[in-house]
Amino acid sequence: MQIIDTKKFQSDLLDWYDNEKRDLPWRRERDPYRIWVSEIMLQQTKVDTVIPYYERFLTKFPTLEALADADEEDVLKAWEGLGYYSRARNLHQAVKEVRDDYNGIVPSTEKEIAALKGVGPYTAGAVLSIAYNVPAPAVDGNVMRVLSRIFSIYDDIAKPASRKKFEAITRDLLPENRAGDYTQALMELGAVVCLPRKPACLLCPVAEHCSARKEGVQEFLPVKAKKKAPRSVQLSVGVVRDSRGRYLVEKRPDTGLLAGMWQFPHSEEGLDGLPAVDESSWENLTQIRHVFSHLVWEMDVYQTVHDVQKLEKAQQLLTVDELKQKAFPVSHQKIIALLEES
DNA sequence: GATTCGTGGGT
DNA sequence: TACCCAAGAAT
Numbered sequence: 001m002q003i004i005d006t007k008k009f010q011s012d013l014l015d016w017y018d019n020e021k022r023d024l025p026w027r028r029e030r031d032p033y034r035i036w037v038s039e040i041m042l043q044q045t046k047v048d049t050v051i052p053y054y055e056r057f058l059t060k061f062p063t064l065e066a067l068a069d070a071d072e073e074d075v076l077k078a079w080e081g082l083g084y085y086s087r088a089r090n091l092h093q094a095v096k097e098v099r100d101d102y103n104g105i106v107p108s109t110e111k112e113i114a115a116l117k118g119v120g121p122y123t124a125g126a127v128l129s130i131a132y133n134v135p136a137p138a139v140d141g142n143v144m145r146v147l148s149r150i151f152s153i154y155d156d157i158a159k160p161a162s163r164k165k166f167e168a169i170t171r172d173l174l175p176e177n178r179a180g181d182y183t184q185a186l187m188e189l190g191a192v193v194c195l196p197r198k199p200a201c202l203l204c205p206v207a208e209h210c211s212a213r214k215e216g217v218q219e220f221l222p223v224k225a226k227k228k229a230p231r232s233v234q235l236s237v238g239v240v241r242d243s244r245g246r247y248l249v250e251k252r253p254d255t256g257l258l259a260g261m262w263q264f265p266h267s268e269e270g271l272d273g274l275p276a277v278d279e280s281s282w283e284n285l286t287q288i289r290h291v292f293s294h295l296v297w298e299m300d301v302y303q304t305v306h307d308v309q310k311l312e313k314a315q316q317l318l319t320v321d322e323l324k325q326k327a328f329p330v331s332h333q334k335i336i337a338l339l340e341e342s
Numbered sequence: 343g344a345t346t347c348g349t350g351g352g353t
Numbered sequence: 354t355a356c357c358c359a360a361g362a363a364t
Contacts (some may be wrong), residue, residue: 009359042360049350049359088364120362139358160343163361187360196358197353213346257347290347330349 001151002211006268009209010175010182016118016205017185022047022192027184032106033064033095039126040091041120044084047191048256066098067092076260076327085261085327089254090118101103101206108132121167126183135179139163142190147211148222149194158225230241232296235267238274239285239335246317247339248275248308249326257292262326264335266299266313277306285340290331296314297331 009318021027024047026038041050057078061067067075073318079088094116098106106127107113114124125138143167144157147320151169155162171295173315185299199218212218241247267273271282282302290297308317318326320339328336 003355039360044347044353044359044361045349046359081349083350084361086347088363090362122361126360138360141358184360191360205358229356259347290348292346294348296347 001153006173008208009173010329012209013185013189014175014178014181017188019180019187020192021184025051030131031128031304032108034058035131036106036123037091038272039081039123039130040087043087043123045082049082049096049261053079064104065099068095070342072260073327077325078313080327081330085329086259087118089260094119106131108134110136111136116159127295129183131178132182133178133247135171135176136186137165137167137174139170140187141188142182142194143170145196145222146183146186146190149199149218150206150210152211152215152217153220154221154223156225157222157257158227160265169307223340226236230292233268235266235268235297235299236270236274237264237299237301237332237335238271238276238277238282239264239301239339240308241303241305242278242317243305247318247323249316249318250312250332251314258329261325261329263325263328263332264301271302274302276307277304281306285335288331288334290334297308299331 021054026035029035029272037049038054041054041057060074060078061070072089074291075088075092078322097102097116102112108128110124110128113119114121117126122138122140125136128134128136129138139330141157144162147153147166147169148155148157153165155165170186189204189206193204197219201210202216204210204213207213210218212221222336242248248265249262252258256258265275271279274282276294279305283304285301285303288297288299288301290299311317320336324336
């Protein structure tokens with residue numbers, strides 16, 4: 001691996017960051033709780049998507065105590081549409097742990113913070129460095145991309161094992177001071193200059209340190225294995241409205257896909273798996289194709305009017321206004337939107 | 343170590 | 354259209 005002038009690399013990167021960093025909401029904060037929230041939201045999610053959620057979430061839950069005291073339903077509602085909903089549930093649980101076990105103070109050691117639910121190696125390093133200026137490495141996709149180019153590393157960054165290698169390199173490159181700025185600078189560079197495709201090397205403050213640039217292979221790095229195509233799942237969705245205009249909805253189990261979110265009853269076994277109504281009364285409402293990262297829902301949506309005699313556990317009859325208070329996945333929000341039209 | 347967990351935007 | 358991409362963690 002190429003040797004670089006570490007001090008020069010650090011100062012070139014930090015000088016650029018000082019002048020060019022974007023003005024982002026969480027960069028105006030020092031509250032470790034708020035930094036933490038931003039890091040959870042930013043997992044696998046673009047900055048532009050996160051910003052409005054971040055603002056609303058912290059207006060609703062301004063302090064760690066406020067979030068810890070909240071109902072999970074309200075936390076999920078605030079996360080609705082952001083995806084990866086376990087992030088919200090794990091954050092909620094972790095915040096309660098901090099309230100109960102750490103007197104409400106976000107822990108500042110690697111061991112303690114990494115033990116919190118939903119806080120993995122990246123988030124631990126990010127919160128430690130950004131909120132507490134502790135020189136802990138935070139290796140995300142940006143960092144792996146940037147460093148794979150700086151050092152011409154051809155390890156497949158899709159493999160979990162690769163992260164450790166980049167973590168060791170990052171640790172060696174961390175400045176004693178300004179750990180938080182350095183962490184953010186590395187990610188900022190990846191986000192706005194050292195892009196996945198067509199990196200803007202002419203604008204890069206550390207181009208002179210970059211091995212890939214020197215060799216002209218920056219477009220071929222990092223190496224990242226393709227992921228396989230998502231599998232398809234056929235679903236029949238039943239929209240049941242009673243004579244009082246209420247809809248039958250249910251809460252999903254608290255594990256697995258869309259855990260804890262609400263939905264209209266649905267089945268992989270066709271109409272048979274839907275609530276017991278006269279099958280001939282189902283009328284086709286629409287078809288919806290919804291793509292997740294690892295699967296595709298092919299939804300056939302049916303509706304009927306029927307007075308439900310007996311509710312299952314976790315089922316409720318709600319008006320449109322009432323069910324809009326619950327957190328629904330985007331796939332089912334599409335259905336709600338149709339109901340509002342008619 | 344591979345798979346599961348969402349969503350919206352870019353090309 | 355059909356990919357790919359994004360400040361990952363849990364299982």
